[in-house]
Amino acid sequence: MxxxxxxxxxxxxxxxxxxxxxxxxxxxxxxxxxxxxxxxxxxxxxxxxxxxxxxxxxxxxxxxxxxxxxxxxxxxxxxxxxxxxxxxxxxxxxxxxxxxxxxxxxxxxxxxxxxxxxxxxxxxxxxxxxxxxxxxxxxxxxxxxxxxxxxxxxxxxxxxxxxxxxxxxxxxAGLGAHQVLAESHRLRAAIDAGQMAVHYQPVVDLPSGRWVGVEALVRWEHPERGLLPPAAFLPVAEASGLVVPMGRQVLTLACTQAALWRERGGAAGAAADLHVAVNVSGRQLSEPDVADVVAEALLVSGLPPEALVLELTETSLAGSGAEVDTALQRIRSLGVTLALDDFGTGYASYSYLQRFQPDVVKIDRCFVAALGRSERDDLLARSLVRLGMQLGCGIVAEGVETREQAQTLTALGVRHAQGYLFSAPRSAHDLEGRLTTAG
CATH class of the missing domain: 3.30.450.40 (GAF domain)
Structure with missing residues (x-):
């Protein structure tokens, strides 16, 4: 046999x-x-x-x-x-x-x-x-x-x-099937009721301190539990597929808000050339109309394509096939910037650099937190920054919490950063004054 x-x-x-x-x-x-x-x-x-x-x-x-x-x-x-x-x-x-x-x-x-x-x-x-x-x-x-x-x-x-x-x-997600079903019904109702809110964390130009962009981060304004962070509902959204309609809603809200800030900022205002970064999940990328969804959000909001950055994580790209490659090509042809998030943390990051050729790489916060801890840690951060620059990518450092980290990153040639040193994620209302006055 x-x-x-x-x-x-x-x-x-x-x-x-x-x-x-x-x-x-x-x-x-x-x-x-x-x-x-x-x-x-x-x-x-x-x-x-x-x-x-x-x-x-x-x-x-x-x-x-x-x-x-x-x-x-x-x-x-x-x-x-x-x-x-x-x-x-x-x-x-x-x-x-x-x-x-x-x-x-x-x-x-x-x-x-x-x-x-x-x-x-x-x-x-x-x-x-x-x-x-x-x-x-x-x-x-x-x-x-x-x-x-x-x-x-x-x-x-x-x-x-x-x-x-x-x-x-x-x-x-640590959930059973019955939990996913019940929680997904609640989340679906929240999406339909407009309970998903977008908060924004500024992206800062390190040499000047000017705010050049924001990252859009979703929150759930739960009627009983208050403002919920992503960890409280994103696992259910991913497991149920609701991340697709939720992501579409967040994209439109973020583009609309960024367009409004740019308009109010005027030619000389702080927000005149503001960009907004929006995370895209693997489920969204696998949808056949994802490029059309991006194009529609830009059309409805009036945001110029060059002012939108779509952030892709290694998780969202894992196992993706030719259809995702085609979708990303269509999105890039619109004039939208593509960023590789959490760069350096996954085994496939280098292969994704080669395959997707992102315009921007975001250095993960774990490398920023380790700056100054040892020569090895500094070498890792320096190597990631140098690699991104040699490939012609813009560099954004995530999770900057101290002035020493900001100074070290500036010395390494990193131009843009975000983190609690500059601002926690806040509502559009809380950031309004800073983003619409002269810089």
Missing amino acids: PAAPRHAREDERLASLRSYQVLDTGADAALDALATAAARVLGAPAALVSLVDEHRQWFKSAPGAEAVLGPGVRQTAREDSFCAHVVAAEEAIAVPDATADARFADLPMVTGPQHVRAYAGAPIVGRDGLPLGALCVMDREPRELDASAVRVLADLAGAVAELLELRRAEAA
């Missing part, structure tokens, strides 16, 4: 699978529903959501499996697995009669009491573009499996992947 093959990037694939934290977890009604739909579409008695681990395939969902595999079977050895072949090939496999296929004829599931004869499986591909396992159907009778049914199976496997991604986000 041929050994079940391994994926070409097996170590990365296993790391990706484990990051979902779903192995050896309990039942999931939504996954059961998807597996049941797969069984019905293909007219099979059993369907499985099979996650292929290092030495086993484990069944996260297995409606009807007892009829084929026997009672209580939740996993099998990987070498006995049909699904390991789907994972290795990264494509759907249909087996009308396993006894006539050399890859599977000697599998214990085929020769043993289960007598599996027919199988079809489609890969479940995670956020890293790597297969986590397969959505499959099995039957004890041989059967012809037409291409259209297998395509439906592949579509359902995509829905399984999306649901697993949601579960991963819920786990990262």
